Amino acid sequence: MSYRFYLLAAALWLTACHDEKKDPAGNRPDSLAIREKYATSPVLDAKTAITHMEVEKGLEVQLVASEPLVVVPVAMTFDEKGRMWVVEMTGYMPDTSGTGEDAPNGKVVILEDTNQDGVADKRTVFLDSLVLPRAVCLVENGVLLAEPPKLWFIERQGDKAGKRTLVDNKYTEGGNVEHQPNGLLRAMDNWIYNAKSDKRYRKSGNKWLKEDTHFRGQWGITQDNYGRLYYNNNSENVLGDYFLPGLGVHNPDQKRVAGYDEKIVPDTRVYSARANTGVNRGYMKNTLDDSLRLRNMTAACGPLVYRGAQLGKEYDNNVFVAEPSANLVKRNILQDSGYIVKGKQAYAHKEFLASTDERFRPVSLYDGPDGAMYVLDMYRGIIQHKTYLTPYLKKEIRSRNLTNPINCGRIYRIAPAGSKLKPVVIENHPQQLLALLDHSNGWVRDKAQQLIVDNHYTSLTPALKERLRHTDSVKGAIHALWTLEGLGTLQYADIQLLLQQNNPYLQAEAFAALPSVITPVNAKEVLAAVAALRENVFLAPYVARLLHTFPPFLGKEVNTLEMELAGRYANDPFVADAIISHAAGKEDELLKQLKEWKTDTTQVLYKHLEKVREDIKHRRMASMNASLEKTYPRGAILFKTVCQTCHGADGEGIQSLAPPLNQSGVVTGDKRRLTAIVLYGLTGPVEVNGKVYKAPEISGDMPGIGSNDEFSDADIAEVLSFIRGAWNNHAAKVTEKDIQDVRKQYKGRQKSFTMEELK
The missing domain is CATH 1.25.10 (Leucine-rich Repeat Variant)
Structure with a gap:
């Protein structure tokens, strides 16, 4: 097959996936031309990558560190010397099957600028042999480190790791890489808070305290000048708290507390600088616009309330959000009444920072000791975890060789153009x-x-x-x-x-x-x-x-x-x-x-x-499910790994993520319908217990897991049987043959279902 014929076939296939009758753009040649323009995804060195970025006028992107000094950075913090303590998640998605993801190759490294030229030139490995580490925080004489499923406190002996103390052996109980606690934000009230978590921590003498708090976000967490917390999830721009974080969490049965997990900026529109066909749902109608650019957030993460006071007064207390699937960083402006905080996007039809480089993957944002904004770039092709990877995206990855390389990583700072900012020197006096x-x-x-x-x-x-x-x-x-x-x-x-x-x-x-x-x-x-x-x-x-x-x-x-x-x-x-x-x-x-x-x-x-x-x-009903776990052991494990992270351990759903599974007609009704949803995904509104759930109250899409080779049909049958019998649900079990029959019925299907289709 010729290369041009392949492109034409790919474009027509994309068109068919958008709508079986017609292309929503109404212009197939334009789609083909766009695909030809972005047919390859060249690997750029860090300095060249900056030339592919457009940042707000008056500011510039400066390189701080790149491979081999840093590799796959996902989180960091600064010490009082201005050094960066960086978490490297080297094992994340080596290929589309996640082969070797459990390899102990993650690290915590210290990056230092020894000659004061603004660029890191020294790398010290503080700790290695870690499996998918995800968060770090400096406390007293040590380092708090999240390495699933545990949270460790590691004493510092100079720049080397010393004695380890286990703080929490269930820090990331359940979930997968995309849905496990992270953040470790040392907030103004002296507690350490997390995203994708309802726990907070604090060191008191030689003891570590652990308390319940409000459930917050997915990846990344930040605070404003008053100590209020902000966060988001993949499909939400900015969520946050109206009140200080330690209040209002006394009742464990109260799932929703007004004033917390509020939608601060509900507008999720993105304005990419390039086509974004390499996103998980790129085949679905309205995911991409006529120019094949992403319409709305699908990987929002790493929010930052900018408090550095160097970019200009107009940027102070703005919330910036990383969006790696769209290769950009978004700016949002807050309107604070002192009681209720609301916000809006800073621009229409443009972004604060956007790149035409598909491999630019900003995942975390930070204030620095010099007042600049720091951007952690994983710089890679694959960012979607295997649990939810669609066949469409697998083809996109193969067509542009997005699997390799996997040993890159960059850290940038955004500063006033032409500036050479110096970090504040903090003497421990x-x-x-x-x-x-x-x-x-x-x-x-x-x-x-x-x-x-x-x-x-x-x-x-x-x-x-x-x-x-x-x-x-x-x-x-x-x-x-x-x-x-x-x-x-x-x-x-x-x-x-x-x-x-x-x-x-x-x-x-x-x-x-x-x-x-x-x-x-x-x-x-x-x-x-x-x-x-x-x-x-x-x-x-x-x-x-x-x-x-x-x-x-x-x-x-x-x-x-x-x-x-x-x-x-x-x-x-x-x-x-x-x-x-x-x-x-x-x-x-x-x-x-x-x-x-x-x-x-x-x-x-x-x-x-x-x-x-x-x-x-x-x-109370949820506590009676112990026998179900014995009947469906694999199903119970998959529920905790795949389903619980969005639908909750009690099946009652999670605010801003997903609707209830408990007493849901979708779950307890026709098992073929439920099987189809789990295999191929669901998009759009869904009615549960007489209430219609739709975006932005919840994420508008649920990915299917039918194409994940990690889950057999027997596994999927078990997890469906588990949720159909859990809590107040009392529906018949699902068999492996049921799964196979639905696969045969919808053989070749790629796109998610809507509830209208399934009726």
Whole structure:
């Protein structure tokens, strides 16, 4: 077959996959010309790759490191010397089958610029022989490292690894490479938060603390100048929290808490600089536009709230998002009311940074000690994990030889054009660190706070308390507050200063820090002060979120305050969910009280409470599935690896990702229909329990696994039988023959189904 004939066949095949009747672009020759233009995907050296990038006017992309100094970088952090601690996920997808993915070839390396020219020139291997490492964080004298399924703390002996301490042996329980916890963001409140996780960590003396928190995101997590967290998932631009991260997570049966996991920027449109035929769903109608460019995000990740103060004031507090499938970095502008945060894309029909190089794969973004923005580029062809790799994408990979090479990687900085930024030199001296809490660069402020806490510089306590009195500089005052909290020297009198301010940001920080200073001695005084602020509409959600922090002997007073909040703010979703959070284990009592009041059943508090009570029933049913795991052992494993990451362990779905499997007619109905969905995927709206789920409430697409050689038909039959019998589901099992029959029925099919087709 001639090469041109192959291109024509490929173009016609793409057209057929878009629509069996006609090409949505309506112009086949143009599609062919575009495919010819991008028929090859040359491997570019790092400096040449920069010439293929277009960045916002007035800025430039500068090379910091490239192979062989760095290989497949996926995460990093800076130390106080300005050195980069980089996680290399060398084993990720060596080919389309993931051959050798479990090889222990991952590393944590230290990259250093020894001659101060802005380019790294020294590589030190801190730790090697790792299997798919994914996150790193510097704490005290060591390194917190995520290597699935475990989270380790590794002491530093100079630049070499020392003693290991196991922090969590189930850090990444279940899931696959694309759907496992990561991030390890050391946030302003001194806790370490993660994406794709509902756990947070903190070192306290020689012990590691682990607590529940809100479930957040998929890959990457960042914070703003007030310590609020932002994240996303592959098909969402920016998600985030309106409130400080440690509040409102007291009730384990409450799956959704208003004010958390909110859609900050719902617009997911992307404007690529090149055709993006090499995406997993490129064959599907409306995935690509007429020029074969991606329409919407499919691999959004690595968000960053830019706080570096060097790019220009217009960029401060913007949220940047990496999109490796579209070879770009997006800019979003936040609109912050001090209560609710919303945002919008910075541009229409263009991007902050876009490349015509298909192998440019930005996956993580960071502020640096020099105030620049740092971009980690895996620089490779394959980014889709094997679990969801479609036959279409496999062909794309083969046609342009995207499998090789797999030993590249780049780190770039984005800085003002022509600039030679210098990192802030941080001397580990108490007085200098204190001064740096007011630095314009958010990374510097964060690092100064962390060093004070890590070195237990309690001698700074008087100066930090004095700094709280000067609230004209809000950022410095907030860092002083949390530095005191991290040192364990914060007192209620310090927080009172901020509660009395008229600045809502300072008051919010004070509320978030209150749990660390409440004692049996001052609890009654604190409760009275908190209750006095209940009529402030802005502060009422914070008041409600603190109810569970008071000791039991104040139960009567706390209940009185709770009922007053319930009566006054029953239609406020933030207060309502905070009240339900406090009512953990006592939901029936709260409902009884509402009924005695003859509460309107249409009010938010009533409806949300009923939803939680229903979830409790489902969770009880989930605990009865132990026998199912024995009946379908392989199915249970596949559920945890493939299904649970989006649909939840209890089958009740996960906000922004996927709808429920529990009591879903799609699951318990015609098993041929369910089999077809799992084999080939589902796109568009789906109705579950009388509710229609569609984007942007959930991801609009569920990938099929029928083309994954890792799963046999017997395996797929087991996992379908497992979910059809789990929780409140009681449907007949699926056999291997059932799977084979559906494959025969739809032999040659590539594209996902819609529910309309399956009816």
